[in-house]
Amino acid sequence: MIEQRHLRTVDQHGATAPITLHIDAGTAQQTRITAVTAAETIGPVAGADLLEPLIEIRRRLEARGLRLCCQAARVNVWASGQLRQFTSGRQGYVLTETRRPSPEEPFEVVDFLAPAPAGQVTSLEEQYRFVYAFHGLQKPPK
Numbered sequence: 001m002i003e004q005r006h007l008r009t010v011d012q013h014g015a016t017a018p019i020t021l022h023i024d025a026g027t028a029q030q031t032r033i034t035a036v037t038a039a040e041t042i043g044p045v046a047g048a049d050l051l052e053p054l055i056e057i058r059r060r061l062e063a064r065g066l067r068l069c070c071q072a073a074r075v076n077v078w079a080s081g082q083l084r085q086f087t088s089g090r091q092g093y094v095l096t097e098t099r100r101p102s103p104e105e106p107f108e109v110v111d112f113l114a115p116a117p118a119g120q121v122t123s124l125e126e127q128y129r130f131v132y133a134f135h136g137l138q139k140p141p142k
Contacts, residue, residue, distance in 0.1 A: 001024075004023075005020070005021040005023065006020050007020075007021075007068060007069055009067060010067050010118035011066055014118065016069065016118055017060040017066075018037070019037050021036075021113065022034040022036065023033070024044075025088065030046050030047070030048065031046065031048075031049055031052070031137065032046045033045050033050075033053040035060075042057060042061070042120065047089075048089075050087030050088055050089040050113075051072070051079060051090075051092075051112065052089060054072055054089075055124065056080070058072070059124060062123055067121045067122070069116050070112060070115060072113070074094075074122070074126070075126055075127050075130045076095045076130060076134075077092060077093065078092050078095060078127070078131045079092040079093065079112075083109070090113070091109050091127075092109055093108070093110075095107065095131070124136055
């Protein structure tokens with residue numbers, strides 16, 4: 001079964017445009033995503049879970065000067081390995097710099113494909129930098 005998500009992209013000037021993601025998670029081994037804009041089709045891109053091809057779609061959009069307006073593109077949203085495994089790469093944590101999770105107050109979990117406001121999305125590079133800093137790590141060289 002193919003799921004469709006109607007989202008938006010934003011360019012460097014703040015202009016938004018519609019984009020449709022076609023997600024095919026029909027097999028346990030692979031998820032495919034195809035992104036369709038008014039100008040072009042990107043993909044299909046395949047990966048072991050949803051996050052892997054979603055990152056590649058974001059990378060290709062960024063090469064065109066666009067950012068995908070979804071929860072996965074927020075600077076402080078990322079999945080742990082365990083959450084990624086349990087949700088097939090579909091959900092991530094909202095990381096906060098002011099506190100660490102506890103059983104009483106766990107981190108908020110969001111669907112990566114849920115819409116996000118254009119002002120909250122960022123590049124992969126900025127997101128990686130935030131996540132590495134959150135964990136007290138230096139970003140590895142390219």
